[in-house]
Amino acid sequence: GVILIPIEFTFTSDSGQYTSLKSSHDKISLRTMYEDCSLIEIVHFHECLRRELQSLINNVILLRKQAAEIERNSNVSNEEHFELELQVISQFQIFWAVFQSHSTAEDEFIWPALKDKASKTINTFSKGINIAHIFDEIEYAEEHSEENQIFQNIEALLKELRAARKEPKKRAELLKKLESQTVNSFHFLKKHLQKEETSAL
Numbered sequence: 001g002v003i004l005i006p007i008e009f010t011f012t013s014d015s016g017q018y019t020s021l022k023s024s025h026d027k028i029s030l031r032t033m034y035e036d037c038s039l040i041e042i043v044h045f046h047e048c049l050r051r052e053l054q055s056l057i058n059n060v061i062l063l064r065k066q067a068a069e070i071e072r073n074s075n076v077s078n079e080e081h082f083e084l085e086l087q088v089i090s091q092f093q094i095f096w097a098v099f100q101s102h103s104t105a106e107d108e109f110i111w112p113a114l115k116d117k118a119s120k121t122i123n124t125f126s127k128g129i130n131i132a133h134i135f136d137e138i139e140y141a142e143e144h145s146e147e148n149q150i151f152q153n154i155e156a157l158l159k160e161l162r163a164a165r166k167e168p169k170k171r172a173e174l175l176k177k178l179e180s181q182t183v184n185s186f187h188f189l190k191k192h193l194q195k196e197e198t199s200a201l
Helices: 040-071 078-125 137-163 168-200
Strands: 008-012 017-021
Touching (some): 040 168, 137 168
């Protein structure tokens, strides 16, 4: 079988951003490892999701820092700050829509098909193996539902943020919560994607 080398990210306090960690196998990309696999597209797409969510977190962090600078009467303009806010909202909405479509495709087509194929293979070569231990699409669907709830919480915070443009103290609190929620979604999604890749490939 293929050994998965997961993509890891870490928060860098100096830059205030999430960046990739290099593993001991950093010269071997996931694309190279799985290039002969029929489901390589899943890895490609998951890489895009990771990078986009990482970018969203960094923009949320920047938005929070801008709000703090504005309160200190810095050179950051309200116009620049609110433009970034709209960018974050748009980026999040696109990410969520794409993620939902991808999750639906996995739940309705990919995992059932993989489970059926694996079941036939196991029945042919190895009797007595419980296929549910390999492909638990119910568990994946439940995780997709949990992820959807996290994204709903983020959406609610973004709506509150837009409504509090003239309330700097409230905005500061909302931005802290928003950063926390996006970071939580990042860690949850990271584990979920790694689990899917391990099962599928």
